[in-house]
Amino acid sequence: MSAQTQTFPTVRVPFLDLGPSHAAVREPILAEFAALIDEGSFTNGVQVREFEAQFARYCGTTHAVGVASGLDALRLALLAVGVGPGDEVIVPANTFIATLEAVTQAGARPVLADVGEEDLNLDVTAAERAISSRTRCILPVHLYGQMADMVATRALAASNGLLIIEDACQAHGAERDGIRAGSAGNAAAFSFYPGKNLGAFGDAGALTTESEELAASVTALREHGQRAKYQHAVEGYTARLDTMQAIVLKHKLPLLDGWNTERRLAAAFYIERLREVGDLQLPAVVTGSDPVWHLFVLKTREPEALRAHLASRGISTGRHYPQPTHLTPAYEWLGYKQGDFPVTEALAREALSLPLFPGITEAQLEATVAGIAAYFEYAD
Numbered sequence: 001m002s003a004q005t006q007t008f009p010t011v012r013v014p015f016l017d018l019g020p021s022h023a024a025v026r027e028p029i030l031a032e033f034a035a036l037i038d039e040g041s042f043t044n045g046v047q048v049r050e051f052e053a054q055f056a057r058y059c060g061t062t063h064a065v066g067v068a069s070g071l072d073a074l075r076l077a078l079l080a081v082g083v084g085p086g087d088e089v090i091v092p093a094n095t096f097i098a099t100l101e102a103v104t105q106a107g108a109r110p111v112l113a114d115v116g117e118e119d120l121n122l123d124v125t126a127a128e129r130a131i132s133s134r135t136r137c138i139l140p141v142h143l144y145g146q147m148a149d150m151v152a153t154r155a156l157a158a159s160n161g162l163l164i165i166e167d168a169c170q171a172h173g174a175e176r177d178g179i180r181a182g183s184a185g186n187a188a189a190f191s192f193y194p195g196k197n198l199g200a201f202g203d204a205g206a207l208t209t210e211s212e213e214l215a216a217s218v219t220a221l222r223e224h225g226q227r228a229k230y231q232h233a234v235e236g237y238t239a240r241l242d243t244m245q246a247i248v249l250k251h252k253l254p255l256l257d258g259w260n261t262e263r264r265l266a267a268a269f270y271i272e273r274l275r276e277v278g279d280l281q282l283p284a285v286v287t288g289s290d291p292v293w294h295l296f297v298l299k300t301r302e303p304e305a306l307r308a309h310l311a312s313r314g315i316s317t318g319r320h321y322p323q324p325t326h327l328t329p330a331y332e333w334l335g336y337k338q339g340d341f342p343v344t345e346a347l348a349r350e351a352l353s354l355p356l357f358p359g360i361t362e363a364q365l366e367a368t369v370a371g372i373a374a375y376f377e378y379a380d
């Protein structure tokens with residue numbers, strides 16, 4: 001019997017379903033929205049400060065500043081520490097484009113370094129080679145929910161007098177070597193884009209830091225540069241965290257650890273059941289690391305064929321990221337070329353992300369594993 005005529009149990013598997021997460025918070029959020037409509041503090045509401053205090057506690061930092069997106073958190077962090085024109089910032093080549101956007105929008109130049117084969121995060125040896133007299137800052141990304149090696153990054157930064165800004169946009173709650181995402185550098189950026197481990201009902205973000213001065217600078221920058229109303233010491237932006245989004249985040253944050261546990265269980269299921277299937281290379285968890293599985297990214301020689309096969313069975317997958325940052329038209333001007341970052345380029349060719357979200361059912365996980373097993377049987 002061919003693959004085309006065989007029938008399958010019909011379990012649809014979306015790549016991401018936010019429904020299960022939202023069931024428990026829907027009513028309390030709606031009640032607080034209703035109160036907000038009557039009360040009217042749509043910006044700078046008390047819920048913004050409540051969420052900031054709650055999120056700082058969660059990350060183990062003294063300050064959290066709510067902003068309008070993850071990109072704003074990264075960009076305002078760079079501006080607040082004084083990174084600007086003439087400066088270079090070291091960034092992993094394998095990341096979401098926003099990491100580079102933050103650097104260029106702060107007026108600085110991103111200098112890319114390849115990622116390591118194992119954790120797929122900034123290779124600290126490559127980062128060291130990328131240091132020049134203009135380097136001011138290292139910007140490691142905790143990609144897919146697994147932290148970069150912050151012990152080695154801190155040592156490199158310390159011996160070269162560099163700042164560290166973490167891109168923790170995919171790593172809410174992750175830890176490595178006893179260090180929690182968001183607490184490992186001078187400042188960290190989080191995104192609460194709806195699909196992130198902690199997501200708002202639209203765009204939102206936050207910056208965490210131990211520095212009171214840095215927190216005060218970002219608080220001013222997010223609101224037209226003002227430290228007091230209509231006192232504009234520096235040029236700023238409209239980049240506040242909306243009160244509505246703070247309400248959503250305030251209700252969701254207490255559930256985040258439980259959701260991350262569900263993600264870990266789903267990842268463990270895939271790792272157990274996909275070991276030695278076809279040519280799959282499963283994601284590695286490095287020693288001392290406790291990732292939060294924002295994404296489950298495996299490698300296979302022909303991801304598009306596997307993706308199409310799974311789609312035909314109602315199973316949706318993702319590609320993170322199909323075009324490396326250094327080969328996008330937007331960043332052609334940086335002057336990099338094909339071959340500059342081989343680990344990143346191989347990932348772009350071979351990476352496939354499996355469905356993974358809190359509330360994914362055992363039937364959905366089974367269907368995904370069965371679909372993959374069937375593909376490799378027919379592929380032989």
Ligand SMILES: *Cc1c(COP(=O)(O)O)cnc(C)c1O
Pocket residue numbers: 069070071072095096098099141143167169170191192193203204205
């Ligand atoms: C989502 C994300 C961002 C940007 O966050 P936005 O809220 O979309 O601006 C930055 N870096 C990484 C690694 C991300 O995944």
